[in-house]
Amino acid sequence: MDHSLQSCFQLVGWSLRPSLTSGFGIQAILQSKIRMVKYFCNSTDISSTWDQVFSAFWQRYPNPYSNHVLTEDVVYREVTADQQLLSRRLLTKTNRLPRWAERFFPSGMSRCVYIIEDSIVDPVNRSLTIYTWNLNHTTLMSVEERCIFRDSAEQPSTTLLKREAWISSGIYGFSRPIQEFGLARFKSNQVKAMKGLEYALSNLQGEAHPRLLRDTMKDASGKAKEAAKNLASAAAATPQKPQQFI
Structure with missing residues (x-):
């Protein structure tokens, strides 16, 4: 672990080895300072079994939709007495800031974000x-x-997510626009996260990923149209020599 990350953990008082009675999962989140927040919630049906989703979750990086995820490391893992699997992973991500937000970042401050991910696998209740x-x-x-993620009792071979x-901000006077930006960015990233999970699922099932194929074809089509437009613009801007007839 690099020195800057060690300093970050020391500053916020986090340990890589959490206690099972405190500092893990939602208990850790609830330790954060209460602020006015933006709240987001949605539900999705995934057309795969819970076992497949569980396996794909651990294999979703890297994928074509996760270029903003730089690193991932498992830093803690334990099986409890009731057979639940507890894991803590550390991820390093980067997201480009809008120009107006740059003023809040001192020069030289890291643009990378360190993310803690705690997961609890309950094989009995299949969650x-x-x-x-x-x-x-x-x-x-x-x-x-x-x-x-829960196994669907009503729909076979379906997982409910x-x-x-x-999302909160402590910047006085600018918390609302920052929260609005954070919510929009989160919505965009969660779409990418779902695409990445679908990609991992298709790899596990040995299938070509249809969404990736569609995205690739759409991207290629867009580039072709843009190239044709540029050629047409260049041709229109180039003065034509008068034709001579013999």
Whole structure:
């Protein structure tokens, strides 16, 4: 672990080895300072079994939709007496800031965000619960997320996903626009996260990923149209020599 990350953990008082009675999952999130927050919630049906989703969750990085995820490391893992699997992972992510937000970042401050991801696998009740939150840049913006994957009792071969997020900012006078930006960015990233999970599922099932194929074709089509437009513009701007007839 690099020195800057060690300093970050010391500053916020986090340990890589959490206590099972405190400092793990939602209990850790609730330790954060209460602020006015933006709240997000949605539910999704995934057309795969819980076992497949559980396996894909651990294999979703890297994928074509996760370029903003730089690193991932498992820093703690334990099986409890009731056979639940507790894991803590550390992820490093980067997200480009809008120009107006640059003023809140001192020059030289890292643009990388350290993310803690706590997960609880309950094989008896067939659920996977994930809590994530950022360790640094919390004054600018704090994003706390909870995802619950459950086996569907009514729909065979279907997994139910409920995703919640709480977005807050401690920048006086600018917290509202920062929260609005954070909410919009979160919505965009959760779409990418679902695409990445679908990509991992298709790899596990040995299938070509249809969404990736569609996205690739759409991107290629867009580039071709843009190239044709540029050629047409260049041709129109180039003065034509008068034709001579013999």
